[in-house]
Amino acid sequence: MIVRWKRxxxxxxxxxxxxxxxxxxxxxxxxxxxxxxxxxxxxxAVQIARGKYLVRAGDCIACHTAPGGQPFAGNRMIPTPFGVxxxxxxxxxxxxxxxxxSVDDFWRAMHLGxxxxxxxxxxxFPYPSYxxxxxxxxxxxxxYLRTLKPVHSRTNPPxxxxxxxxxxxxxxxxxxxxxxxxxxxxxKRTAQWNRGAYLVQGLGHCSACHTPRNALGxxxxxxxxxxxxxxxxxxxxxxxAADAHGGLAGWSEQDIxxxxxxxxxxxxxxxxxxxxxxxxxxxxxxxSDLHAMAxxxxxxxxxxxxxxxxxxxxxxxxxxxxxALVARGRVIYRRDCSACHQKDGRGVAxxxxxxxxxxxxxxxxxxxxxxxxxxxxxxxxxxxxxxPYSMPPYAQRLxxxxxxxxxxxxxxxxxxxxxxxxPSMVGEYRSIPIH
Amino acid sequence: xxxxxxxVAMAFLALLSWGASASGYTPASVPNTLKQRIxxxxxxxxxxxxxxxxxxxxxxxxxxxxxxxxxxxxxxxxRRHYPLMTYMLRPLSDAYLHEIATYxxxxxxxxxxxxxxxxxxxxxxxxxxxxxxxxxxxxxPACQACHGARLTGVEPAIPGLLGLPYSxxxxxxxxxxxGTRRMRNPDCMKHVADRLDAxxxxxxxxxxxxQPIPAEDRAQAxxxxxxxxxxxxxxxxxxx
Numbered sequence: 117m118i119v120r121w122k123r124x125x126x127x128x129x130x131x132x133x134x135x136x137x138x139x140x141x142x143x144x145x146x147x148x149x150x151x152x153x154x155x156x157x158x159x160x161a162v163q164i165a166r167g168k169y170l171v172r173a174g175d176c177i178a179c180h181t182a183p184g185g186q187p188f189a190g191n192r193m194i195p196t197p198f199g200v201x202x203x204x205x206x207x208x209x210x211x212x213x214x215x216x217x218s219v220d221d222f223w224r225a226m227h228l229g230x231x232x233x234x235x236x237x238x239x240x241f242p243y244p245s246y247x248x249x250x251x252x253x254x255x256x257x258x259x260y261l262r263t264l265k266p267v268h269s270r271t272n273p274p275x276x277x278x279x280x281x282x283x284x285x286x287x288x289x290x291x292x293x294x295x296x297x298x299x300x301x302x303x304k305r306t307a308q309w310n311r312g313a314y315l316v317q318g319l320g321h322c323s324a325c326h327t328p329r330n331a332l333g334x335x336x337x338x339x340x341x342x343x344x345x346x347x348x349x350x351x352x353x354x355x356x357a358a359d360a361h362g363g364l365a366g367w368s369e370q371d372i373x374x375x376x377x378x379x380x381x382x383x384x385x386x387x388x389x390x391x392x393x394x395x396x397x398x399x400x401x402x403x404s405d406l407h408a409m410a411x412x413x414x415x416x417x418x419x420x421x422x423x424x425x426x427x428x429x430x431x432x433x434x435x436x437x438x439x440a441l442v443a444r445g446r447v448i449y450r451r452d453c454s455a456c457h458q459k460d461g462r463g464v465a466x467x468x469x470x471x472x473x474x475x476x477x478x479x480x481x482x483x484x485x486x487x488x489x490x491x492x493x494x495x496x497x498x499x500x501x502x503x504p505y506s507m508p509p510y511a512q513r514l515x516x517x518x519x520x521x522x523x524x525x526x527x528x529x530x531x532x533x534x535x536x537x538x539p540s541m542v543g544e545y546r547s548i549p550i551h
Numbered sequence: 552x553x554x555x556x557x558x559v560a561m562a563f564l565a566l567l568s569w570g571a572s573a574s575g576y577t578p579a580s581v582p583n584t585l586k587q588r589i590x591x592x593x594x595x596x597x598x599x600x601x602x603x604x605x606x607x608x609x610x611x612x613x614x615x616x617x618x619x620x621x622x623x624x625x626x627x628x629x630r631r632h633y634p635l636m637t638y639m640l641r642p643l644s645d646a647y648l649h650e651i652a653t654y655x656x657x658x659x660x661x662x663x664x665x666x667x668x669x670x671x672x673x674x675x676x677x678x679x680x681x682x683x684x685x686x687x688x689x690x691x692p693a694c695q696a697c698h699g700a701r702l703t704g705v706e707p708a709i710p711g712l713l714g715l716p717y718s719x720x721x722x723x724x725x726x727x728x729x730g731t732r733r734m735r736n737p738d739c740m741k742h743v744a745d746r747l748d749a750x751x752x753x754x755x756x757x758x759x760x761x762q763p764i765p766a767e768d769r770a771q772a773x774x775x776x777x778x779x780x781x782x783x784x785x786x787x788x789x790x791x
Contacts, residue, residue: 184628379642391642456581456590467581491635492591496642503647505587508594509635512605550634 159259167260170253173405174246174319175397179203189213189267194240195348195551197333199276201240209266222258223251228296236286238274239294239333248299248318293334305415308404312412315405316341325353325389341416345481350548351388352481359418363475372410373403378500384476385469387493388484395496438524438536441517445525448518452510453526461530467505472530482537485523486545489514516542585654591639592651599660606666606716615770616649616656617707621734621786623648630733632726667717667760674750678758681751689746692781694755697739702759704770708787711770712759721756735785742782 159167171177180203182192190205190213205213214222221232229243230236237243279285299318301310316322327335328344343355343363355363364372367383374381376398379391386394398406433441450459457463461472471477476484490511495504510519516539524536581587593600595608602610611619625631627640627648640648670678680686682702685693695702697709704711712720726732727744734740747755780787 182629184630395642395644464581491638492594493639494591494642497644497647502644503585503588503650504643505581506589506591506639508591509639511635512595550638 159262163256163259164263167256167258169400170257170319171260172397172400173315174257174321175393176206178392178396180206186267186269188261188264189269191269191271196240197347198280199274201238201274201276202272204271205267205269206261207264207267208262209268212268212270213266214261215266219255219258223254226254227298229290229294236283236290238286239289242321242324244294244335245318245321245323247294247296248314250298253319289332289334293332308408308411309415311405312408312410315409316412320409322356326356341413342419343479345483346389349389349551350483350545351487352479352483353389354476354479355419356413357416357419358414361419361421362416363479364413365475366473369407369410369414372413373406376401376406376409377403378498379496379504380466380469380501382465383470384474385495387488387495391494391496394498399496399498399500433536433538441521441524441536442528444518445521445523446529448514448522449525453522456507461526471526472532474532477526478532478534480534482523482527482534482541483545485526486519486537486542487548489519489523490546491550511546516540516546585650589651589654597663600655600658601660602663602714602716604663606718607722609716609719610662610714611655612658612660613769614656614710615704615707616653618704618710618786619652619655620649621708623652625734630735632731662714662764665714665716665760667757670754670757674754675758677751678754681755682758686746691743691746696781697784699771701765701767701771702762703765703768706770706773709770711768713762713768714764715760717756717760720759721752724752724756737783737785739780739782739784
């Protein structure tokens with residue numbers, strides 16, 4: 117505890133220094149590249165429709181809707197490692213929403229991460245991704261949001277611990293980790309690739325979960341989409357590279373499109389936080405956009421074997437213990453799992469995902485297969501599959517040792533070659549709060 | 552098992568699956584039924600919605616469809632709190648939840664054994680009085696006034712109270728008092744639970760859990776569109 121406190125104190129000091137040294141420079145360096153428009157120009161139906169599509173592509177509704185609340189009225193609690201913040205009301209209510217916001221105000225928030233009053237926004241709002249969105253697209257999103265029914269709903273103030281509660285510190289954070297600027301097309305790549313990169317890096321803000329973060333919550337440089345633990349949620353967002361050592365090894369362009377569009381694919385199923393992203397957002401995207409995203413993801417730089425999703429950081433178990441666990445796991449698998457996932461681990465096409473060769477099952481970080489066994493769950497409802505299948509939760513039926521056994525088995529059977537999982541690790545994952 | 556044997560066995564398995572793929576593998580067929588789709592529900596609530604054997608997971612079979620549908624929405628949208636249920640329901644559409652609720656509502660199946668705690672005759676008498684007459688002095692209406700003369704519920708949105716485990720019943724009343732179970736406003740059960748003390752909850756839950764199931768165990772039809780309830784109830788007023 118004391119060590120942890122000291123670490124935070126040190127970080128805080130570093131931040132204060134950074135803010136002081138770099139703050140002024142940053143403030144002057146961040147130019148508002150707005151195009152000088154202020155009035156509310158009449159939006160065309162085409163622009164509004166485009167904005168609606170883009171707002172869906174950005175999955176804005178997910179964070180800006182409280183459980184059971186009005187869509188886009190905000191005030192959803194977002195837990196972060198630094199405290200809790202509440203999301204903004206995006207409806208055009210004058211007192212509590214974006215009613216008085218001009219298109220330039222909205223652009224400044226999306227592009228520069230600043231509120232209408234100029235305040236620095238906390239980067240839980242993923243403006244480090246949204247800064248890449250083109251001005252015309254931001255304007256369309258704004259035009260759509262203005263068509264929503266105004267909802268009077270005041271956003272709670274953030275509940276952050278010191279020193280993070282001191283907003284000025286964000287100047288330092290931004291100097292270190294935020295580069296404002298629209299997406300710049302790569303002329304060596306096709307239009308399709310560039311469209312995919314634009315969506316993945318910008319509006320899709322895939323890196324918010326799929327890129328590992330440092331102690332200050334910033335995405336680690338040079339590790340884009342390499343997979344990481346999602347802050348506060350306890351799920352591992354997999355590496356998205358499709359080469360031999362990547363998290364999507366063996367996935368075709370169509371497999372990726374299928375997962376994003378329907379929640380299911382030949383190679384795996386969307387569950388946990390990704391199921392919601394598919395349900396709220398990705399299933400509505402045009403096939404051309406999904407293919408573009410898949411093309412871009414499949415071009416991500418190849419991973420070295422030692423960094424790959426398959427190399428293990430799981431704790432080492434004595435060989436004898438591991439062998440006994442795997443043997444026991446095989447018995448449990450035959451009893452509880454093989455009716456759906458099949459004895460050969462190949463699953464049933466488009467119903468139950470395969471476990472053999474499944475990159476999530478084999479990932480270095482075993483948290484997802486362990487939690488999938490504990491919690492079970494449904495695939496998302498999508499237009500393609502409105503009545504999804506499900507997996508029972510085993511948290512109440514299997515002990516830590518039995519969960520460790522069956523997960524160790526599926527990580528080693530059928531040519532999967534990942535490290536076994538210890539019962540104590542399962543105990544740790546069992547206590548992760550479910551959000 | 553010696554490691555060598557295991558390795559050989561793995562290699563053999565791998566070869567087998569490779570062989571299968573090479574020779575045109577036919578996947579197993581899965582029943583295209585709702586029952587097969589919702590094993591996540593039935594693994595805790597029983598294959599036919601009869602309820603779990605752990606004294607907590609409640610019976611779903613035969614409960615009014617709108618009541619069940621409201622509970623699914625309440626869990627998904629944060630008015631009822633059980634994190635595993637919320638997690639299960641979050642990626643599902645209203646239409647699918649409605650179908651699942653209707654499915655369980657139509658099931659008719661045995662009741663699991665219940666093991667209510669043994670209470671003194673005074674305590675049981677208190678439970679019986681609360682169920683049949685309420686406690687007008689404390690502003691508590693009789694359970695029967697809303698949940699039906701047979702206590703088997705009233706269509707379409709009021710659940711029956713019989714055939715449920717003691718721990719489930721007492722936990723629900725406690726949850727309403729603590730605000731971790733809610734319904735759409737006005738929350739009539741909050742009004743009731745706030746007026747019950749811990750001894751009342753124990754007495755009423757134990758008395759209900761000890762009752763035999765009447766031959767006619769389905770929810771009764773709503774007597775009139777307004778169904779004269781002693782309290783205003785959000786979940787009854789909104790209907791579907």
